[in-house]
Amino acid sequence: MQSYWFGDIEDRRCTMFAGDTDAIIDRVQSVVTCMDTFIPPDWEQAVLCGACHDRQEYLATLQTVCIAAAERSIRERYSKKDAELLQMVRTLDEIDMVINLLSEKAAEWYLIRHPSFSRKYRRTPSHALVKTMHDKSKGALGKVTGEIGQLGITRTILAKEVSGRANDVMPNTSALIGGLVAARLMSHAGGLLPLSRLPASAIQVLGARTALFSHLKTRSPCPKHGIIFQHRRVHNAPRDIRGKVARVLAGKLAIAARIDYFRGVAEPEFLDTAQRRIDAVGKESGP
Amino acid sequence: MIWIGDVLVSQGEGAVYRERMLDGARVWDPYRSKLSALYYLGKGIELTPAMRVLYLGAANGTTVSHVADYVEVVYAVEFAPRPMQDLLEVCRRRRNIIPIMADAARPELYAPLVESVDLLYQDVAQPDQAAIVLRNSVFLKPGGIIILMLKTRSVDVRKKPMEVFNDTIDLLTSAGLVMKESEWLAPFHADHAAIICIKPEA
Numbered sequence: 001m002q003s004y005w006f007g008d009i010e011d012r013r014c015t016m017f018a019g020d021t022d023a024i025i026d027r028v029q030s031v032v033t034c035m036d037t038f039i040p041p042d043w044e045q046a047v048l049c050g051a052c053h054d055r056q057e058y059l060a061t062l063q064t065v066c067i068a069a070a071e072r073s074i075r076e077r078y079s080k081k082d083a084e085l086l087q088m089v090r091t092l093d094e095i096d097m098v099i100n101l102l103s104e105k106a107a108e109w110y111l112i113r114h115p116s117f118s119r120k121y122r123r124t125p126s127h128a129l130v131k132t133m134h135d136k137s138k139g140a141l142g143k144v145t146g147e148i149g150q151l152g153i154t155r156t157i158l159a160k161e162v163s164g165r166a167n168d169v170m171p172n173t174s175a176l177i178g179g180l181v182a183a184r185l186m187s188h189a190g191g192l193l194p195l196s197r198l199p200a201s202a203i204q205v206l207g208a209r210t211a212l213f214s215h216l217k218t219r220s221p222c223p224k225h226g227i228i229f230q231h232r233r234v235h236n237a238p239r240d241i242r243g244k245v246a247r248v249l250a251g252k253l254a255i256a257a258r259i260d261y262f263r264g265v266a267e268p269e270f271l272d273t274a275q276r277r278i279d280a281v282g283k284e285s286g287p
Numbered sequence: 288m289i290w291i292g293d294v295l296v297s298q299g300e301g302a303v304y305r306e307r308m309l310d311g312a313r314v315w316d317p318y319r320s321k322l323s324a325l326y327y328l329g330k331g332i333e334l335t336p337a338m339r340v341l342y343l344g345a346a347n348g349t350t351v352s353h354v355a356d357y358v359e360v361v362y363a364v365e366f367a368p369r370p371m372q373d374l375l376e377v378c379r380r381r382r383n384i385i386p387i388m389a390d391a392a393r394p395e396l397y398a399p400l401v402e403s404v405d406l407l408y409q410d411v412a413q414p415d416q417a418a419i420v421l422r423n424s425v426f427l428k429p430g431g432i433i434i435l436m437l438k439t440r441s442v443d444v445r446k447k448p449m450e451v452f453n454d455t456i457d458l459l460t461s462a463g464l465v466m467k468e469s470e471w472l473a474p475f476h477a478d479h480a481a482i483i484c485i486k487p488e489a
Contacts, residue, residue: 003399004399004400005399005400028397028399028400031399032395033395033396033398033399034395035394035395035398035422035425038395038398038425040398040401040402040403040425040426041399041400041401041402042402042403043402059360059382059383059385060382062385062400063378063382063384063385063386065400066378066385066386066387066400067375067378067379067386069387069388070371070374070375070386070387070388071375073368073371073388074368074371074372074375074388077368078368
């Protein structure tokens with residue numbers, strides 16, 4: 001028997017499938033086709049079936065069904081909880097970059113206006129510097145520094161939202177490494193499903209692409225950590241065991257990502273043993 | 288194919304992607320579309336009004352829209368939701384494009400929708416491009432034509448493009464397809480080759 005979107009054909013007899021667009025989509029998604037015996041559908045069969053009158057109508061109906069099916073699939077893919085988080089964290093990282101670039105430019109400009117000013121021997125954080133520049137500048141420079149300040153405020157709000165959303169979408173990963181870094185890992189992998197499919201070794205060096213490929217091509221040492229370096233447990237660890245901490249942490253993250261994808265709720269028991277294991281590595285001395 | 292002077296165009300409703308218009312026809316840019324590049328290089332097959340086309344890797348529907356100007360119907364397969372949104376917009380304006388949101392490597396999931404076609408055109412960034420061609424060749428009429436836009440870098444970045452090209456041709460011919468011609472798409476597209484073959488009459 002051959003099953004097509006408009007009906008089933010068996011022994012040259014056609015049974016038309018009666019149903020609206022939604023029903024046809026459900027049918028197409030549930031039909032199991034064996035490709036070895038498959039014969040492509042023919043519009044003339046559909047006419048004999050009574051599904052349509054002519055070729056034009058055949059194509060028109062098929063297009064309506066296919067557009068509706070695609071719209072439905074898109075909606076399903078976008079309604080997954082990680083879809084929006086992905087865009088949020090990418091926007092956040094982009095805003096960071098813009099703030100840094102603009103602050104640099106503004107500082108150069110400010111230095112020209114104030115020849116005696118220097119950033120040496122000052123411990124002003126960059127947002128404080130932007131504020132000083134804003135207070136002391138008129139005209140366009142004042143506007144620019146003001147915009148940077150505003151962007152900084154937006155950034156803070158967005159960062160909070162990202163971390164809150166990450167706690168919700170990937171509770172276990174977030175518990176181990178913090179919402180922001182967890183979201184960045186997910187964004188680099190391309191989503192929660194791709195992240196959950198990655199081996200621990202890949203998670204460990206996610207975001208260290210240049211170093212990894214230069215290692216594979218030349219004899220440069222392999223990277224010990226990528227994005228996960230941003231977590232305090234990695235960057236606060238003594239240099240000689242940092243790689244080890246990164247490796248253990250990545251191993252636990254790989255498990256956490258899978259729990260997040262398949263179960264979607266925090267697993268206190270797993271988290272407890274994982275945290276203890278990672279802390280234990282951090283306290284060891286020497287690799 | 289329709290040429291105005293030495294510019295390739297297609298006849299249809301314009302402004303799909305802000306393409307240039309020439310005497311009321313849509314200019315088909317070889318630097319944007321690999322199929323157009325193939326025609327500029329003097330190869331490729333004539334698209335005719337009676338043709339049915341299965342187009343794998345439809346993306347945003349830019350090349351698809353030009354193909355649809357020439358042929359009867361295009362079955363456009365695309366997997367990613369983002370470009371599919373754009374493709375759907377094109378479909379709403381062009382009644383002869385059937386959008387299919389599915390993985391081209393799994394034809395069994397869209398088989399009930401796709402009729403026999405005269406041309407199989409494939410432009411997907413996957414490592415197993417030859418296998419995808421072969422799996423989809425069931426939709427091709429005997430004597431039908433396959434145009435594979437081989438992205439050698441997607442198959443294996445470490446191999447030389449020429450090596451990937453030869454391996455792919457081996458895979459296709461050993462599966463029974465007959466090679467017609469091939470062409471590297473330089474200078475329009477780097478490391479891309481067009482492979483045209485024919486599904487033999489049974």
